[in-house]
Amino acid sequence: MSLLRKPLATLVVAGALVFSGPAPAGAKAATGCAKTYTAVPNDSWNRIATKVKVKMSLLLQVNKATASTLLLIGDVICLPKSAVTKAPATSGLKLKAPAKRYSVKQSTAIIREIWPDKLENRAIALATRESHMNAAAWNSCCVGLFQINWQSHKSWLVGIGITSAQQLLDARVNAKAGYAIYKRSNGWGAWN
Structure with missing residues (x-):
């Protein structure tokens, strides 16, 4: 993962509850992968597998993970070689200044x-x-x-x-x- 897992410290103001302990174990760091994917909000192993058009079992295998392995936003995981990833989005419209300006x-x-x-x-x-x-x-x-x-x-x-x-x-x-x-x-x- 690109994010280092740090001890979790949560303060709930309403009940003044303080919990400090290690973060739950999650996906391993993606190293030596031909292709990688960075987890975004609402991702799961299944959703990622669907996005990149591979079987979830293959995605889990390449990451030495199980379906219950935690994925956090920003985690970088390995993708199988057969994964289909989109090309980066273009910068958008390329227009010239209009010939006529309107007030x-x-x-x-x-x-x-x-x-x-x-x-x-x-x-x-x-x-x-x-x-x-x-x-x-x-x-x-x-x-x-x-x-x-x-x-x-x-x-x-x-x-x-x-x-x-x-x-x-x-x-x-x-x-x-x-x-x-x-x-x-x-x-x-x-x-x-």
């Missing part, structure tokens, strides 16, 4: 024009929360006024003429896409 006033006017009157105030509040009304805002997943998740929506956005994440940096295009998402999800759920 807060312009973005607000565009939202008022595109969204129905009964929804426009909430839409403006949402765009303010998501992007501070900056149509040129983007991060690793989301783009524009309404911070639209390109990967989640690109398959159907093409049907309304949006074929690249770059287009979502335009306030008008983003407001139209935001309203389309609102209609597709029957409400504000996509932003909750």
